[in-house]
Amino acid sequence: MGGYYSLHRDPPEGESTNGLILPVETGGSWEETVSKAFYYARCLLSESQMRSFVLVLGFNQDEQALRPLIFHRGGLTTSEPYNITTLEGLKETARLFLVLTLWSAPGDAGFVPACTDTMYMLPADQLGKDYALAALDDVLSRSLRIRGRGTLVSRLRLLRNPPLEGGDF
Numbered sequence: 001m002g003g004y005y006s007l008h009r010d011p012p013e014g015e016s017t018n019g020l021i022l023p024v025e026t027g028g029s030w031e032e033t034v035s036k037a038f039y040y041a042r043c044l045l046s047e048s049q050m051r052s053f054v055l056v057l058g059f060n061q062d063e064q065a066l067r068p069l070i071f072h073r074g075g076l077t078t079s080e081p082y083n084i085t086t087l088e089g090l091k092e093t094a095r096l097f098l099v100l101t102l103w104s105a106p107g108d109a110g111f112v113p114a115c116t117d118t119m120y121m122l123p124a125d126q127l128g129k130d131y132a133l134a135a136l137d138d139v140l141s142r143s144l145r146i147r148g149r150g151t152l153v154s155r156l157r158l159l160r161n162p163p164l165e166g167g168d169f
Contacts, residue, residue: 023037023044024057025058026058026060027059029062030060030081033067037069038076040054041056041069048117049142050111050116050117051112052073052112053071054072055069056071060081063083065082065084066082066084066089066096079092118135118136119134119135120133120134120136120156122158132158134156134158134159137155137156137157138154
């Protein structure tokens with residue numbers, strides 16, 4: 001049994017959708033839990049071609065253990081399970097949730113800060129201090145892959161604007 005849970009660090013008043021959507025999957029074994037969690041990761045990575053990883057929380061009911069599952073283009077990275085019936089396991093679980101509260105930018109959740117799926121910040125000078133904004137004009141080729149290189153070839157249209165200084169847009 002799994003689902004999505006939305007976490008907010010400091011949600012705007014009246015906004016309930018601004019936050020981290022965190023998939024959670026439970027199962028009786030790690031094989032079952034990871035297999036089901038992969039479905040969520042595959043959907044989220046397919047939704048955003050430029051995303052580098054997805055965090056899914058896995059909970060093994062038989063072992064009473066929690067494990068962060070980080071799915072990325074190279075596969076899966078995880079830690080040892082945190083047994084929530086022990087003091088050490090509870091400390092690691094609390095540490096995990098405290099780290100999640102420190103995520104404050106899209107890059108923290110696996111999104112590339114220099115682009116979205118439709119807008120890109122391109123270097124406008126040789127030093128990499130100025131950027132120009134470009135919009136997606138057309139997708140010429142897309143290789144939908146979860147593991148390995150998911151190649152995306154796009155035609156971009158440079159927007160008529162002065163270069164931006166600094167990073168995020």
